[in-house]
Amino acid sequence: MDKIKVDQDIETQETQEWLESLEYILQQGDSKRTQRLLGSLQLHALKSGVQLPYLANTPYINTIPADRQPPFPGSYEIERRIRSLVRWNAMAMVVRANKEEDGIGGHISTYASIATLYEIGFNHFFHGKTENHSGDIVYFQGHASPGNYSRAFLEGRLSEQQLENFRRELKPEGGLPSYPHPWLLPDFWQFPTVSMGLGPIMSIYQARFNRYLEDRGLKTPSQDKIWAFIGDGETDEPETLGAINLASREKLDNLIFVINCNLQRLDGPVRGNSSIIQELEAIFRGAGWNVIKVIWGSDWDPLFAADTKGKLVKRMEEAVDGEYQRYTVESGDYIRKHFFGTDPDLLELVKHLSDEQLCRLRTGGHDPEKVYAAYKAAVEHKGSPTVILTRTIKGYGLGEAGEGKNITHQQKKLNEQELRDFRSRFGIPISDEQIAQAPFYKPSEDSPELQYLHDRRKALGGYLPQRKVRSEPIKAPTEEFYSEFYKGTGNRTMATTMAYVRVLTKLLRDPKLGKLIVPIIPDEARTFGMESLFRQVGIYAHEGQLYEPVDISTLLYYKEAKDGQILEEGITEAGAMSSFIAAGTAYATHGINTIPFFTYYSMFGFQRIGDLIWAAGDMRCRGFFVGATAGRTTLSGEGLQHQDGQSQMLAYSVPNLKAYDPAYAYEIAVIIQDGIYRMYEQQEDIFYYLTVENELYAMPEMPEGSREGILKGMYRLKSGNHPKAKLQAQLFGSGSILNEVLHAQTLLEKYEVNADVWSITSYKELYMDGHEVTRWNMLHPLEKPKQSYIEQCLKDALGVFVATSDYLKVLPDSIYRWFPRPVTSLGTDGFGRSDGRRALRNFFEVDARFITIATLSALAKEGKIKPTLVQQAIQDLEIDPNKANPMIS
Numbered sequence: 001m002d003k004i005k006v007d008q009d010i011e012t013q014e015t016q017e018w019l020e021s022l023e024y025i026l027q028q029g030d031s032k033r034t035q036r037l038l039g040s041l042q043l044h045a046l047k048s049g050v051q052l053p054y055l056a057n058t059p060y061i062n063t064i065p066a067d068r069q070p071p072f073p074g075s076y077e078i079e080r081r082i083r084s085l086v087r088w089n090a091m092a093m094v095v096r097a098n099k100e101e102d103g104i105g106g107h108i109s110t111y112a113s114i115a116t117l118y119e120i121g122f123n124h125f126f127h128g129k130t131e132n133h134s135g136d137i138v139y140f141q142g143h144a145s146p147g148n149y150s151r152a153f154l155e156g157r158l159s160e161q162q163l164e165n166f167r168r169e170l171k172p173e174g175g176l177p178s179y180p181h182p183w184l185l186p187d188f189w190q191f192p193t194v195s196m197g198l199g200p201i202m203s204i205y206q207a208r209f210n211r212y213l214e215d216r217g218l219k220t221p222s223q224d225k226i227w228a229f230i231g232d233g234e235t236d237e238p239e240t241l242g243a244i245n246l247a248s249r250e251k252l253d254n255l256i257f258v259i260n261c262n263l264q265r266l267d268g269p270v271r272g273n274s275s276i277i278q279e280l281e282a283i284f285r286g287a288g289w290n291v292i293k294v295i296w297g298s299d300w301d302p303l304f305a306a307d308t309k310g311k312l313v314k315r316m317e318e319a320v321d322g323e324y325q326r327y328t329v330e331s332g333d334y335i336r337k338h339f340f341g342t343d344p345d346l347l348e349l350v351k352h353l354s355d356e357q358l359c360r361l362r363t364g365g366h367d368p369e370k371v372y373a374a375y376k377a378a379v380e381h382k383g384s385p386t387v388i389l390t391r392t393i394k395g396y397g398l399g400e401a402g403e404g405k406n407i408t409h410q411q412k413k414l415n416e417q418e419l420r421d422f423r424s425r426f427g428i429p430i431s432d433e434q435i436a437q438a439p440f441y442k443p444s445e446d447s448p449e450l451q452y453l454h455d456r457r458k459a460l461g462g463y464l465p466q467r468k469v470r471s472e473p474i475k476a477p478t479e480e481f482y483s484e485f486y487k488g489t490g491n492r493t494m495a496t497t498m499a500y501v502r503v504l505t506k507l508l509r510d511p512k513l514g515k516l517i518v519p520i521i522p523d524e525a526r527t528f529g530m531e532s533l534f535r536q537v538g539i540y541a542h543e544g545q546l547y548e549p550v551d552i553s554t555l556l557y558y559k560e561a562k563d564g565q566i567l568e569e570g571i572t573e574a575g576a577m578s579s580f581i582a583a584g585t586a587y588a589t590h591g592i593n594t595i596p597f598f599t600y601y602s603m604f605g606f607q608r609i610g611d612l613i614w615a616a617g618d619m620r621c622r623g624f625f626v627g628a629t630a631g632r633t634t635l636s637g638e639g640l641q642h643q644d645g646q647s648q649m650l651a652y653s654v655p656n657l658k659a660y661d662p663a664y665a666y667e668i669a670v671i672i673q674d675g676i677y678r679m680y681e682q683q684e685d686i687f688y689y690l691t692v693e694n695e696l697y698a699m700p701e702m703p704e705g706s707r708e709g710i711l712k713g714m715y716r717l718k719s720g721n722h723p724k725a726k727l728q729a730q731l732f733g734s735g736s737i738l739n740e741v742l743h744a745q746t747l748l749e750k751y752e753v754n755a756d757v758w759s760i761t762s763y764k765e766l767y768m769d770g771h772e773v774t775r776w777n778m779l780h781p782l783e784k785p786k787q788s789y790i791e792q793c794l795k796d797a798l799g800v801f802v803a804t805s806d807y808l809k810v811l812p813d814s815i816y817r818w819f820p821r822p823v824t825s826l827g828t829d830g831f832g833r834s835d836g837r838r839a840l841r842n843f844f845e846v847d848a849r850f851i852t853i854a855t856l857s858a859l860a861k862e863g864k865i866k867p868t869l870v871q872q873a874i875q876d877l878e879i880d881p882n883k884a885n886p887m888i889s
Contacts, residue, residue, distance in 0.1 A: 056282035060275065060316040062364060063292045066301040069373040074123055078452045079368060082154070083119045084426035085441060085449060087112065087397060089153055090146035091422060092438040093166045095414055099438075104167045105178065109395035111147035113262040113365070114229065117390060118147060120371045123453075125379060127224065128462030134222040137210075137589065138464055139203045141229040141260065142179045142194025148465060149176055152188070153442065154453060155463055160440055182467060183618045183656075190467045190589065192618040195611050197237025200257065202615070203228035204243045205578035207255035207385070209586070212540055215562050218515065218592055225379060226255045232276045233265030241283060243575050247385040248288030250542055255385040256378045257289075260365065262394035263321045272322035277389045284387045294374045294390040297362030303349055311345050318342075328393050332358035365392035397425055414438075469683075470591030476677040477513060481506070485669035488701035496692040496736070497528050497628050499665035499699065503672055504530075504597055508537055508565070513595070513676075518583040518623075520567045520598040522576040528599055528628045528694075531556045538564030573604045577612040577625070584621035584687060593680050595623055602627025602691055603642050606650035617654040620685035624675060630661070630691035631806030632828035633840035634736050643832030643840075644691075648807045651689050652764055652814070659689045659764040661807075662710075663738040666702035667761055668692070670710045695736045695837065712789050713765035720745065720754035727864055728799025729755040729855045734763070737806045740841065743848035748855055751865075751873060755855065758793075760803070763811045766790055770818040790818040800858035802826065804851050824854045830886040844886045849877040 025034050045052060094106035111118075121138070129135030140148055149166065152158040158176070165175025169184065177184040179194035193199035207226040213219035234240055247255055261277050263269055270276045277293060284291050295316075296304075303312060319339065327335050332355025340346040350358065364370045371390065378386040398418070414422065416436050423430055428441055443449050457463050485503060508514045525531050538561035545560035567583075569576040576598055582589075583596035605627050606613060613625075629635045632645035651659035658675070662668045671690060678684045709715025714732070729748065733741030738759055745755045760766070770788040777785045787795070794801075801823045803812035809827035816823040828844040841847035856870045874881060 056285060057278050058281065058291075058293070059313050060278060060295060061293070061304065061313055062295055062370065064294075064370075064373045064377060066298070066304075069369060070376055072369045072372055074456070075452060076368065078448055079119060079123055081427070082123075082449050082453055083115050084428060085154060085443070086119070086147055086150045087115055087426055088423070088428045089150035089163065089440050089442075090115075091398075091414070092440055093146050093149060093163050095419070095438045096164065097166045097168065101168065106146065106167060107143040108146070109398065110141060110143035110231070110260075110262075111145075111150075112396045112398060113392040113394045114141060114144050114260050115147060115396070116366050116368055116371055117229065117258055117260060117392070118144070118151075120368055120375060121227065122151065122464070123456045124372060125225075125375050125460075126227065126464050127460050128457070128464060128466070129468075130461040133461055134219065134224045134590065135461065136224050136464070137190070137203075137206060137226045139191050139193050139199040139226075139228040140180060140465060141231060142192070142199070143231070144229070145179050145194075148180075152463070153440070154450060155457070156445075157188075157463060160442075163440055180465070181618055182620055186620065187467055189465055190585075190619075192615050195615065196231075196234045197239030198612060198615050200228050200230055200234070200241075201239040201243050201574060202578045202581055202612075203257075204247045204252070204255065204385075205575060206582045206589075207247065207252045208250050209579060209582035210254060210590075211250070211252065211542055212567070213586070213590065213592065213594075215540070215542060216515070216565065217563070218594070219590055224254065228255070228257050230257055230259045231265075232259055232261040232263065232280070233270045235259065235276075235280060236265075236270075239574055243572070243578075244284065244287045244289065244385075246575065251383055252385045253382050256375075257284075257385070257387040259387060259389050260392055261389055262365075262392045263325050264394045269322050269325050271320075272325075273320050275317075275321055277391065278317075280387070280389055288384055290378070290381050290384050290386040292374045292377055292386060292388045294364035294367075294370050294388060296364050296370075296391070297367035298369055299361045306349055309345060311343055312349060315339065315342060315346060332356055335359065363391040363393060365390035366396060397422060467588055469588045471587035471593050473683055474513070474516070474593050474680045476681045477507075477510060477673065479673065481510070482669040482673050485665045486702040489665070489699040491698060493696040493698050494665070495529075495694045495696050496662060496665070496668060497694050499668050500599075500626060500628075500690070500692045501528065501530050501532075502665070503669055505533065505536065507595075507672075508533070515565075516593055516595050517565070518567060518579075518594050518596040519565060520569065520576050520579050520583070520596055522569045522573050522600050523571050524599070524601060524628070525566075525568065527601075530599065533566055534559050537566060539566045539568045540564035573600055573609050574612060576600060577609045577616070580623060580625055581612065581616050581619060581621055584616065584623035585619050587622065587680075588620070595676065595680065596625075597623065598625040599628055600625070601642065601644075602630035602647050603644040605644075605689075606647050606653075607644075610650065610653075613657075614654060616687060617656050620656070621687050622679040622685070624672065624688045624690060627689065627691045629694050631693055631735055631737070632832055633806055633837055633844055633846060634693040634695045636836045636840075637834055638832075639834035640832040643828075645807050645828040645832070647689075648691060648763060648805075649811055649814075652767065656686045657689055657764075658686055658762070660762045661691045661734040661805075662761055663733070663735050663759055664702075665699040666706075667710050667759070670702075670707055671761070674711050691735060693736045697736070697739055709793070710759075710761050711765075712769065713762040714758055714760045714790070714793060716756060716793070717759040718742065718745065718757045720756050721749065722752075722754040725752060725754035727751070727753040727859055729753050729859070730758065730794070730797045730799055730801050731755050731851065731855065732758045732760050732801070732803040732812065733805070734760045735806050737804055737846060740846065740848045741804055741851060744851035744855070747848055747852045747877075751852075751856060751869065753799075753855060753859070755799075756797070760805075760812075763805075763815060766815045766818075770815060788818045790815060791820070794820055800824070800855060800862065800864075802851060802854045802858060804846050804854075806846065822858075824858050826850060826854055828886070830889065843883075849879055852877065853879060 090111050091108050094108050097104050127133050127136045161173050162176050165171045167178050169175035180189040182189045203226050214221045281291050335358045340350050374388050419435050508517050538559050541560035544562045549558040551557040567579050580596045580598040583594045586592045586594045630644050632643040660671050675688045706715045731741045745757050748755045773786045773788040804826040805811045809825040812825040826846050859865045860867050860870050
């Protein structure tokens, strides 16, 4: 035993000598020297065969120690009173709304936890846009929106009536939407963030896009920051953490994540059995981020200073989040017994504190000095993005009504006693007689609080959140610019993807418009025939090209450049869509009319990133996103997972999205010309979806007078050769299936059927026009009824109607009500197959033969021909009537 004790004493002495040596280096104030020394020791140990433990975490304490905190620059007391006023009005807004209409909803607890995090930002860090500062971009946490509204009320930017009508925005006098929605409050909100995970990924690509604009000379370099406020439970969403490596790889030190770690999601603790803060620290440190932890408030600093044995820190690391949540709602006596009572030295550490004082030991996210220190360090950090992990309490200030409890996220009502307690805790001057009504409170304009609030925002460049469209309209290219695409290709074949790329290439070369085009590709440029753009405009890379590409000797080598124009995102449609959103909203965010063209495998659009596409609509995004290799039968070989038969239908869900399925080069040119004109010259808040294919065929010349029909959704492409024939039909097609329809027109001549062929460029445009006219007629019964565009086109059309699409049958079915007679719909319902186009079209029953049979069947149903003729045609065309139904096979 004596030898063991001697060995222990020697180890203790040696350890102390090492620590004293390290302390000497630290006192010299050279942190880089300290890093080099520790690195050298680590390397030496590894070479000597010592297996060092991997440490992804730092201790469960604040990253910035108390003795290194900067002095707090503002008025601590006035800012406390401002926070209290914002808290009260945010709470009152939700409580009043639910008194007025039970179940209207709303959230109190998220803002209660985040209030200090916001207010330190508003008073000291969030820059508005000025002549000398391009302005910070802030992604506010969606469920905390009552706090944003409450502050804007104190600023005089929102009225009491608007607050009164929170979540009742259809009131005649106006109201406020539940969450951040630029479509609904376009002068206020910039970014929709309440669909969990979208704010973080959009903020990363926004930060990168800001650098892109600077590197390409479209924006003056600035010190602006992108702030993203995120809930700890939100980090479970794959979009939240899915792109953090990009942020560090691109050295985006203009990006700051603030993760509000109140340890609770909707139903319970985020990580009841472990620690979400430590988990996130390991993830972000591993990804190369600068991590700042703000866990404990200033009340804990004397305890840390007195904890010479490190037992307090050890106990903090032992406790799991479920326990910390429990301590929030328990008494001081419980905390003393269960947290400090695990070790006599810890009990000794807090013996001078009463139970009430133990209850009031604050977490770091509610301490203005700690939050200020973290924000200042984040703003000044260079070389990598920063994440601030800050510990808060959900429902802070609600007391028995829900502070720290699992039910607190759903808390929407407070009884009279709970309102009194809240008022007293935060010192709101409202009488007992008024308290039951939860009245809003705003001090006079000359009060110290409002004077301070306005002065701080003036010093920082203006109020936030705020959305202002500062861009000037740009002149769109004239029709002459696109004329080469109207002429057709003669016998030369090309795919609509190739035609689209030719239009894009010409736009990039335009001396005025070209620099504003932002091509975005998720690692499929060669698939789409876009590799020529590598050499023409380059691939954006903030550091340029640090290597010689393997294909340098070829004409179309992989060229990266600091001023490169293409955003080559890699295999991430979510990331590419986030870049599309950043570029498509730059007209409002930066006052720059960038025009994004995002090209991707169509199957991986709406089906995979529909939530981001919906957010783009909410944000009034502008631009073109293009689903290439579209349609369920045009993509040979790939099979079920790659064959898109639904994106055109899914596009119906986004109200301000124009969706087109062009078949020919001239249709593409007309649509893109119209889009640039409407979005960037007329400043309409719309965006466009185009589907293009890789099937080769000759592009015809643009028919005279077809422009209006192309844009409205349909036009007569080719009349039949025998207009006076007894049997008549109208055939409709879109995309490359239009060629099958033209073939069917020829086949039908054998059966003495004269068929006209129509190109349907946009089912959605026809659908929306039809419903708009139907609605107008319903609401104007005394007026002469209007006709839909379909009705105008087909009022004199003869015969049966057959519509064929490379998409679901529901697409043509969606517009049948405006046809003068029933429509037979052919489409590609069912799972895809790996095969060639001919086999696929036979399988899905959308080739010329099935179009012919569908037409003859419709004529037989009307009694125009005998069923035996249909049977004969089935035999003639070698169709197996017993083949599997593609819809269910």
